[in-house]
Amino acid sequence: MLEARDLKAIDKTIYQAPQQTLLARSLIKPYTDIPQGATSYRYYVSRSFGKAKLADERSNDIPMVDTDLTPVDQSLFRIEVGATWTDEELQQAHLAGFTPNLTKIATAARAIAEKENQIVFLGDDTKGIKGLFNSPDATVTTNDAGPFSKITDSGAIVEVIRKARKALTLINGFANIKPVLGLAPNAYEELNRRYSDYDSRSIMAVLQANGWFSDIVSIPELKGAGDGGKDSLVIFDNQPDTMQVAIGTEMTRSQEEIVNFWTHRIALYERLGGIILRRPYLVNRVDNV
DSSP: OOOGGGGOOOOOOOOOOOOOOOOHHHHSOEEOOOOTTOSEEEEEEEEEEOOOOOOOTTOOOOOOOEEEEEEEEEEOEEEEEEEEEEHHHHHHHHHHTOOHHHHHHHHHHHHHHHHHHHHHHHOBGGGTBOOGGGOTTSEEEEOTTOOGGGOOOHHHHHHHHHHHHHHHHTSTTOTTOOOEEEEOHHHHHHTTSEEETTEEEEHHHHHHHHTOOSEEEEOGGGTTOSGGGOOEEEEEOOSTTTEEEEEEEEEEEOOOEEETTTEEEEEEEEEEEEEEESOGGGEEEEEOO
16 A cells, blocks of 8 residues: 555755855865874975175175075864764665765765865964964055945056066066965956956956966955955965965764764864965955955
8 A cells, every 4th residue: 555655756865055165275285294193394484695796806705695494383283073863863864865974974074174274264263373364474455446346447456456466476586477366256256347348358358368367266265354354355376385285184084983872973083284385475465355
């Protein structure tokens, strides 16, 4: 005899709200050559001094050059999260064709990835960690012309971005650099505006045609990242010599354990050192965009 539940069609797809794209790993390469058990990671920032000069014959006044290696110690810390499910949850889900344990493990993994993304970009005040966007060694300026949404002249927006990029290209040895341009979502959307009545291209297309950047991306963490909660843009060199993400231990899952006889539990953790910023002068944040 057929029961009502036998006549019910069940959609076995779990529909979730769209989630924010996590950009830290795609923009900045990880550094994983850190021994297991290490509690910190040390790297050196090199700065060179001295110039040659014209000299007379038999001159003993020879200018000297030197290289200053400044050590930077980066602590490694642990991100962890857990998930639980009961035998009853498993049984009920299996009747509907779902696997709640896998769904919960995926949710836990996403939580760790989101925390990693936040720490790389914004740091963590509770641990005294600074991120890429609030490093005290990076350059920070303010766009006095106001947010892009208030600037009617598209050429003026391009000029703001050009000047921000110039802060990197004027540094000796980096004239031909092609950094990344990251913008708060609202500022990024303004780049889709028509450039002018006489040029049907978007501001974005004009920037891309100039070939100034290796990538132009919307970064949600730049919303409110500036002083006074202003939206920001950031221009940065993402080559490994300039910056990397210190990973002590990639995301690891514990063995499943049973507690209270019918409750299952797992934990996931990752050991992270945050952003390694070897050349902080190749990061320029502009607020009020």
